[in-house]
Amino acid sequence: MKDLDIELNKNKLYRGSIPSFLSDGKNKKIIYISTSNRNLENYHYSLDKDYKGNLNLFENISSNAEDMVGININLLNILKNDKEYLMLVNLQIALSSFFEDIRKEEFQVGKTYSIKEISDFLTENNYDYNYMLEKKGEWSKRGDIVDIFPPSYENPVRMEFFDDELESIRFFDIDTQKSISKTDRIEIYSNIPQEGRFEFIELLDEIKAEDVLVYLENDELIEYKIEEYILLNRDNEDQIRKRYTNLLEKGEIINLMNFSHEQLKTFQDKDKLIKLSEKADVEIHTLNTKKLKEVYKGTKIKVVEEELLEGYIADGKFVLTERELDGVVVQKKVNTKKQIKYKDLNQIREDDYVIHEQYGVGKYKGIEQMNNRDYLKIKYADEDILFIPIEHLDRLEKYISYGEEPKVYKLGTKGFKYKKKKLEEEIRAFAEELVKIQAIRASNQGFVYSKDTVWQEEFEEEFPFVETEDQKRAIEDVKNDMESDKIMDRVICGDVGYGKTEVAMRAAFKAIVDGKQVALLTPTTILAEQHYERFKQRFSKYPMTIENLSRLSDTKKVREILHKLETGVLDMVIGTHRILSEDVKFKNLNLLIIDEEQKFGVKSKEKLKKKREKIDILTLTATPIPRTLNLTLLGIRDISVIETPPVNRVPIETIIEEQGLDIKRAVLKELARDGQIFYIYNNVKFMEDKMKELKSQLPEFVKIDYIHGQLPPKLIKERIKKFENGEYDILMATTIIENGIDISNVNTIFIENFDKLGLSQVYQLRGRVGRSNRQSYCYLIKSLISTKKSKKREETFDNIEDATASGMQLSLEDLKIRGAGEILGEKQHGTIETFGYDLYVKMLRKEIEIQKGTYVEAAPDVNIELKDKGFIPDSYIEADEKLNIYKRFIMLNNEKDLAGLLDEVKDRFGKFPEDFERFVDYMRLKIFAQNNNIKKLREKDNMIEIEFSKNISQEHINVLLLEDSKLNRKTLKINKNKLLKKIT
Incomplete structure (x- = not known):
């Protein structure tokens, strides 16, 4: 049986055998380099239980300098100090430059240190002071405690002193700020990003690590990746090629093999597998030994109790897992956090508006001490001051509402109490509606999807980028929902370009594999078209059918799509609200993916509400509308937040400019690096005039075209395609491109009259650039006439740092400025205005608990x-x-x-x-x-x-x-x- 040949070619190994190959004990020091983070993670997972040496996984490269400094430090420590180690290294790290030494300070419990000298060392070595640490490269001092987050550790360090004596050293969790483990000594390294003098192989030579064995996985894939890196970094082509050549000279190539379809058919046929076991050794490694021992009782097949991720053939023996027998992939344990931490959502700062449940809205003026007690000082109308004892703090909430100044009453008047009583009835009715929706969802049992298949794993391996930890958690959350019997209603919140679409693709693939139909609903035809192209390309290797249904589809095509949906021939449809029409009937729809739900009208939302009771819903959003955010916080819907930027993502540089800006320099700067430009001008009537004005400011060779929503759909599609193909340098557009246009070569955007747009809208538009590893620029051009709201928007963009700004932050800022009527629906705009966001949520939560019968009356004040x-x-x-x-x-x-x-x-x-x-x-x-x-x-x-x-x-x-x-x-x-x- 040629297809079951067990002789291996030189330098070829089955992927499943790599962990045992690396840990066979013959080689004490190994560096294993791969382009696939998934493979590296799988090897690490398999080796983690039994490997005796120092096992390290170096896979994460981000745009943060601290991450590379940390990797460099850890790499040096291992190479210099460990006698037995195995390093699993991503190719990109292996192609980086490294320093061979770095300044450090050592700390040991029981010894004395000068706090001032520690402070000086941290300041000199690029650590930023932050009272509560949030990220690597920060430090803090609170009384006898010094917190530091060095680049070389996964968790920050807490040192506690008694005078000058170091009493304890603890690692703590950055989210909870609580200690998690102790140590007696620690080394704190400099956080200054250094220009490394050595490439990877030179570093090994420099520290006399000649006895290290270096393996490179899959030369074809590596060479493909090298060309990709060069395309992204033309200036460093010679350097990249030299470093790769040096790796090849030092290392040995291992090409991976996988079982063929014919082999898998043999393994999945019980009789054929038994027949094979009579000619060769066959072992099945599983944790499900009881069942399989019974199945293969009386045969030569050996059942071993051990968890392997994948089978292989080695030394004439077939080592199989349930993956090969029935296509079930071992579920690796992923550390997911049970809840999302919303930082600073309710943080009250001095001069913020606050709302007291008895007295209404006032302005918080800080904590004042009187007679050895702390009081909250709240200012009301006519300079009235209310001092609230700290024990009554629970009666106060932050006021988040409309951009207009809230109504502040004089203390002692009945205005607020009267309004509150009137609006409580409306909150009661809304709570009743929410409880009803939740009850229907809970009573209807959802379809239980099967565990991931080999197909699913192969599909996910084809993802051309490196998943961030947040993205992995979101994917895991969605899969857990789908594999449970509850009806999924999950929101995936992530900034523009942070990988929400990939989460949706994996969910869609999982649904189709289980024979269910999928619909993806988008707010615009442009976005529908873009999603269709992406999904079609990504699913092309699999026997799955996908169509696009929108106003761009012709009548004959529409009839054909409708027929295929009704008969179940079509697996997935992507389109606009046309999908919600009465004539669109599905045979087996079970997953609806909604992109940017807030963009849909009231009628569409009503139709979606009915669907929520019956099928799984996955919502993707970069800036959660207040209603969505509110419902997730109330526990009516689930939420997964992707906060980490993709690998190599460079933050967008945002520049606020006055009207009359000379754009010539910025345009030519982008064109000089073969890039393209978006120019947002949200006025259809004068767009052609604006285009003429731009042309008069720019050289003749600069080609410009425009699109807006009133043009025929086919013309819009045609012009976007031409722009994508490089036929135009600048594409002028209205906010029509807010969702959907994703062109990595566009790295400069101008947004004229940005202060007339909603903050979340500007944020989405800004996200049309910065999709590659190039520095991108967003020019925000002010209106000639500024309003109070537009000035507030400008301040917000000034105050939020580009590198850390998230859609959720901006949606909350927008909530303050633009208002949150949508939380309550069309009827209750006044409710949020009166109570503010937090008090409203508190009252609504209480009302929901009352109606569910779970409310516990608070103990009376003592x-x-x-x-x-x-x-x-x-x-x-x-x-x-x-x-x-x-x-x-x-x-x-x-x-x-x-x-x-x-x-x-x-x-x-x-x-x-x-x-x-x-x-x-x-x-x-x-x-x-x-x-x-x-x-x-x-x-x-x-x-x-x-x-x-x-x-x-x-x-x-x-x-x-x-x-x-x-x-x-x-x-x-x-x-x-x-x-x-x-x-x-």
Whole structure:
């Protein structure tokens, strides 16, 4: 049987055998280089359990200099210090330049250090100060604690001192800010990106690593990647080719083999597999041993309890897995976070508008200390000031609403209370509608998709880019939804170009493999056309049929598509709201993908609402509309956020310019590097005049054309195609290109009168450039006449850093400026205006819980009279973070959660000062009172007088461990210190 030949050609190995080949113990130092991150991850997953040496995976290259500095440092440490190691390295890293030495400081528990010298070292070595660390290359000092996030570690470092002595070194989680592990010593390296003097092979020679074996995987793929790198980086062609040649001289090529379709057919046929086992050794490696031992009982096939990702042939033996037997791929464990952390969503800062549930909207003027207590200072109309004790912080929310100044009432008037009562009915009705939708979804069981197949894996391997961690998590979330019995309703939120479409492609492929039809709904014909071309190209190797249905389709073609959909011949249709028409009938539709849902009209949204009850919905959005964002936060819909930019993505440089800008220089700068330009002019009537004006400013050789929504669809399509083919240098357009045009050669965009557009709209337009690794530019040109709103938009773009700005941030900014009527539907615009975003959400959440029967009435306020309730000193926790910590304390209702928060505060901010200790005593007494029917606690002569809200028995007092207290029906007295000791 030639197709089952077990003799291997020289330098050819089955992919499944690579982990055992690399760990056979003969070679102590190995560097294995591949173009495929997926392969590297699979090898790492397989080797991680048993490999005895230092196993490292170097796959992530981003545009952050810190990442490459970190990789370089870790690489040097391994090469210099480890006697046995295996490094799995992405080709791009192997082609980078490296430094051979870097400045560092070593820290050890028990030794003394000067905090000033540490601060100087960090400042000199390019670490930025940030009170709460958010990313690599930052440091912070809080009391006796110094936090540092060096480029060489996955987690930041926390060092705690007692005077000058280093008491402990801990790693902590960047999201929770909590410590996760300890160490006795650590090295903190410089964060200055250095221009490396050595290429990869030179580095090995420099540090005398001659005994290292270097393998390169798949020479054809590597050579293809080399040409791709050169195309992206023409200036460095000679350098790239030289480095690749040196790798080839030092390394050995391994070409991968996979089982043929004929071989797989043999393995999947029980009788043929048994027959094969009589001629050669056959082993099945699985965790499902009980079942398979029973299936192959009495045969020569050996069943081994071991998890392998993939089978192979080696040394005359067939090693198989369930992947080869029935096409099921082993599900690797992916560390996904249970919830998304929305940073600063409710962060209240000085001069922000806030809303008190009793007094309405006021302006927050900071924390003021009076009589050893902290108060929130809120300014109302006519200079009225309200001081809110910190224990009533839960009655206050940040006010996010319309760009117009909110209505601020004078304290003591009935205006706000009257409005609040009137609008609560509308919130009740809306909550009822949401609960009904959720109940229908919960009661209808969704289709359960099968686990990933080999086809699915092959399809995903063909993705030409490197998935970011966020993208992987989003893909995993979608697959988990599809493989469960619930009806999926998930929002994928990611900035423009961050890989949402790939998530949709994988979901669509999974659905089609299981015999279900898929529809992709887009707001514009341009976007439908672009998606159609992309999907068709990506699915071309598989027997799957895809069509485009929009106003660009001719009548005959439409009839044909409709027939194929109804009979089930067509697997997927991509189109505009035409897909929602009554004459479009599907045989087996089970997945609807919606791109930018906020762009659809009211009627389309009503139709979509009905579909949500029956089929899986996947929504893609770069700037979640407030309604969508709100529903995800309320738990009605699920959300996955892709925040990490793709590998090599260079942030867009945004420049705000005055009207009358001389665009000639910017245009010629782009044309000089063979690039193209978008010019956004959102005025159809004067577009031709504007084109003439531009032509008069530019040299004759610059070719310009234009498109807008009033042109015939075929002409729009034709002009876009010509622009894509390079026949024009500049394409003028209205906001029609906001969604859908994706041309990597366009890296400059002008947006005229940007301040007349919505922020999320400008953000989408800006995202039409910056799709490659070239520096891209966005010129925002102001209107001649500025309004209050347009000035606010300009400020927002000025304040948000390009490298970190996300669609979600901008949607919240837009929410403040443009208004959030859509949260409530057409009828309730006034509700959000009155309550603000956060209080509205709080009231709606409460109403939803009431209607579900899950609402628990908060314990009544307890009157606690202490001589000193304590506070958090500014010297212990800074103002903005202090407010967050206060809020978390005030929300507590049991001693266990209090203990947990105290551990976290001590971990993050160090030893408790006395004033804070007294605040903790107050919190203990408050929680004790709330949980034991106590209406009043009063301190008098170091005794606590307790007044219960109802008669209480001696037996109940004994349960409270207060048996030696004096009882007088509703009141008793106890020593304060004794009480605190007993309730702790």
